[in-house]
Amino acid sequence: MLTHLQELEAEAIYVIRELAAQFERPGLLFSGGKDSIVMANLARTAFYPQAIPFPFVHIDTGHNFPETIEFRDSLVKRLGVKLIVGSVQESIDTGRVREEKGIGASRNRLQTVTLIDTIRKNKFDALLGGGRRDEEKARAKERFFSLRNVFSEWDPKNQRPELFGLYNGHKDRGEHFRVFPLSNWTELDVWQYIKEKGIDVPSLYFSHEREVYERDGAVLAWSPVVQLAPGETVKKMRVRCRTVGDITCTGLTVSDASTLDDIIREVASTHVTERGGRADDRRSETAMEDRKKAGYF
Numbered sequence: 001m002l003t004h005l006q007e008l009e010a011e012a013i014y015v016i017r018e019l020a021a022q023f024e025r026p027g028l029l030f031s032g033g034k035d036s037i038v039m040a041n042l043a044r045t046a047f048y049p050q051a052i053p054f055p056f057v058h059i060d061t062g063h064n065f066p067e068t069i070e071f072r073d074s075l076v077k078r079l080g081v082k083l084i085v086g087s088v089q090e091s092i093d094t095g096r097v098r099e100e101k102g103i104g105a106s107r108n109r110l111q112t113v114t115l116i117d118t119i120r121k122n123k124f125d126a127l128l129g130g131g132r133r134d135e136e137k138a139r140a141k142e143r144f145f146s147l148r149n150v151f152s153e154w155d156p157k158n159q160r161p162e163l164f165g166l167y168n169g170h171k172d173r174g175e176h177f178r179v180f181p182l183s184n185w186t187e188l189d190v191w192q193y194i195k196e197k198g199i200d201v202p203s204l205y206f207s208h209e210r211e212v213y214e215r216d217g218a219v220l221a222w223s224p225v226v227q228l229a230p231g232e233t234v235k236k237m238r239v240r241c242r243t244v245g246d247i248t249c250t251g252l253t254v255s256d257a258s259t260l261d262d263i264i265r266e267v268a269s270t271h272v273t274e275r276g277g278r279a280d281d282r283r284s285e286t287a288m289e290d291r292k293k294a295g296y297f
Contacts, residue, residue: 004189005189005192005193008184008185008189008193009045009193011181011184012042012181012182012185013042013045014165015144015167015179015180015181016042016043016046016128016179016181017046018167019126019169019177019179020046020047020053022126022167022169023125023169023177024125025054025122025123025124025125026124026125026126026128027054027055027057027084027122027124027126027128028043028052028054028055028057028127028128029056029057029058029127029128029129029130030056030057030058030072030076030083031059031068031130031244031245032064032068032069032071032072032202032244033243033244033245034190034201034205034244035130035131035132035182035190036130037075037194037199037200037201038130038182038190038193038194039128039129039130039181039182040052040056040075040079041197041199043128044079051079051080051081052079054081054128055082055083055084056076056081056082056083056084057083057084057085057086057118057122057124057127058072058083058085058086059085059088059111059114059115059118060085060086060087060088060089061088061107061110061111061246062087062088062089062107063107063225063246063247063248064246064247065202065204065221065241065244065247067202067203067204068202068204068244070202071200071201071202084118084122086114086115086117086118087114088107088114091110091113091114092110096113096114096117097110097113097114102227103228103229104215104229105248106246106248107246107248108245108246108248108249111246111296112296115152115296116152119152119176124176125171125176126169126176126177126178126179127176127177127179128179128180128181129178129179130180131178131182132182132183132184132185132186132187132190133183134185134186134187134273135273135274136273138156141156142159142180143159143160143162143180143183144162144167144179144180144181144183145162145167145168145169145177146159146177146178146180147159147160147171147177148175148176148177148178149175150172150173150174154178187242187274188267188268191260191263191264192264194260195260195261195264202244204240204241205240205241205242205244205263206240206258206259207238207239207240207255207256207257207258207262208238208239208240209236209237209238209239210236210237210238210239210252211234211235211236212234212235212239212252213226213228213232213233213234213235214232215229215232218251219237219239219251219252219254220248220250220251220252221239221247221250222234223247223248225247225248226247226248237252237254238254238255238256239252239253239254239255240252240253240255240257240263242267242274243274253266
């Protein structure tokens, strides 16, 4: 009898191998966060002792946590995989997107254009992503194999059935797929798997002292790219990340969790989703779904 984590691992590896079998130019979307790190570990396991047969793709906003970039570079070197970086700054410089200005400005939304341009430039026909259905209501609508049309748009009402573990990778010219092997995982599953397999994660996920500010009930990391609103002040607090994204919109958790066991206990007892502090998800009730329809992860 397989354990719960072994069943999830087997399912994810099966999906990853199906992607490798059905598509000619796949890639793995890598953010440097815990889910994409688990994805990297699963891909290594799926093809061991051979090398991972596709590149990692990172959409770089230019406003990342420094710890994320350091970990990314170390991991791809250790795994021996090719890293393709799509630059939001380059998209801004070439006029493909217009940077937001003022209080609350973020490059997170701009990633969509950079991602689509990177897909077209490299002719990817499928991209693995670390999205999970428990993260957010829009992501709960995703299938394992999620078709994107020629404009990289997602239609949540027009998805293919996935019966008996059969995944339909047929596509027309110009279309591509996003593939989500962690669909049935929860945040708690991810952390228990990380502990069980001894997977390294960035120091961001453990309690540390950081300069932060508070806005609309959320604790956010301060950096020179952040413009404070009148009355907002920077202070030091012990915090950790539950999810990692653009530094301008990633909410932090006030926490003393300094070990994996601490994190697992904290996640098991919380009633707030890991994206509950993400400023980009608070812009509207359908913020995530709107971005996904336009081509977001």
